[in-house]
Amino acid sequence: MDIKLYIKAARPFSFTVSFVPPALALVLAWAQIPNFYPKWSLFVLTFLGGFLAHAGSNILSDYFDYKKGIDRPGTYGSSGVLVNSEMTPSQVLNLALFCFLSASIIGLAIMISIPNGFSLLWLVAAGGFLGFFYTTPPFILKYRAWGDFAVFMAFGPLMTLGGYFVQTGIYSIKPFLLAFPVAMIVDAILHANNIRDIENDKRCQIKTVAGILGKEKAIGMYEILLYGSYVFIILFVAVKMIHPYSLLALFSLPLAKSNIEKLKGEKIPPDADAMTAKLHSAFSVLLMAGLFLGKIFR
Numbered sequence: 001m002d003i004k005l006y007i008k009a010a011r012p013f014s015f016t017v018s019f020v021p022p023a024l025a026l027v028l029a030w031a032q033i034p035n036f037y038p039k040w041s042l043f044v045l046t047f048l049g050g051f052l053a054h055a056g057s058n059i060l061s062d063y064f065d066y067k068k069g070i071d072r073p074g075t076y077g078s079s080g081v082l083v084n085s086e087m088t089p090s091q092v093l094n095l096a097l098f099c100f101l102s103a104s105i106i107g108l109a110i111m112i113s114i115p116n117g118f119s120l121l122w123l124v125a126a127g128g129f130l131g132f133f134y135t136t137p138p139f140i141l142k143y144r145a146w147g148d149f150a151v152f153m154a155f156g157p158l159m160t161l162g163g164y165f166v167q168t169g170i171y172s173i174k175p176f177l178l179a180f181p182v183a184m185i186v187d188a189i190l191h192a193n194n195i196r197d198i199e200n201d202k203r204c205q206i207k208t209v210a211g212i213l214g215k216e217k218a219i220g221m222y223e224i225l226l227y228g229s230y231v232f233i234i235l236f237v238a239v240k241m242i243h244p245y246s247l248l249a250l251f252s253l254p255l256a257k258s259n260i261e262k263l264k265g266e267k268i269p270p271d272a273d274a275m276t277a278k279l280h281s282a283f284s285v286l287l288m289a290g291l292f293l294g295k296i297f298r
Helices: 003-009 018-030 042-065 089-111 118-132 146-170 173-194 198-203 209-213 217-240 244-265 273-298
Strands: none
Touching: 003 042, 003 089, 003 198, 018 042, 018 146, 018 173, 018 209, 018 217, 018 273, 042 089, 042 118, 042 146, 089 118, 118 146, 118 198, 146 173, 173 244, 173 273, 198 209, 209 217, 217 244, 217 273
16 A cells, blocks of 8 residues: 555645635634634544545546546646556545545544534535535536536635534634635636646536636636635725734735736646645635734734
8 A cells, every 4th residue: 555656646735725624714713702712623523524525536536537538648637646557547436435435434423523513414415515526427517617616615615614613513604704715716726727728628528617718818717816815805804804914814915926927928837726726825824824813912
């Protein structure tokens, strides 16, 4: 069993998008609820469940992209374990199913261990559906221009709201809405990947939002997703939903501007998705730091 190969198959550069929602939920609960005490064991389980579901979705995506001839030598976006014959298709499929099964067991354990835990079932089911059927028939969300919606909801409002409920036992509109700016950058990770792959996707008869818009308009959408995230933070501060220290997130603006300029260059960078994932990390850490400082110095 080659653990390093399994980790490679899961595409670990993107794992921040499954870590941030439960972390953001925890920090928001601590910042806004008096006498709140974090439930660290549940936080670890929430993160682990989300991480495994995310890994399963990535691995399953590689499997179906390879089987359909989308991933082949000279293309980007996959882990490369199938294209480079480092793993067999059956090994990749079994690994993906193991990740999803493990995530399901963890989700069930969390629901059993907290009051009214089974009210989370709709969130877990929705997230599981979006992740599992991202490339799996019959829904194949990725190939039918529903990929942006899937990653936005799964790694934004749904996971953040679920993480907040696990910590507090309360459903609230605040974690749902606060996840929007973070989720927009998550979508931008996928969107950047799809902009780079427009021509390959056309040859493979795959529909993505980027492909439908065309390169120029798709880059415009990428710009809206990034700058729109900062507009949301400013708006949330203006309506006093979050502390003004949350404006620390704006310090990641230069990185956002740099990413946009790179996409507007003559050639789309092959690491367009990875560089957007770095922005997601910087934005999220600064936002959570602002929420933390707002609690300390209010």
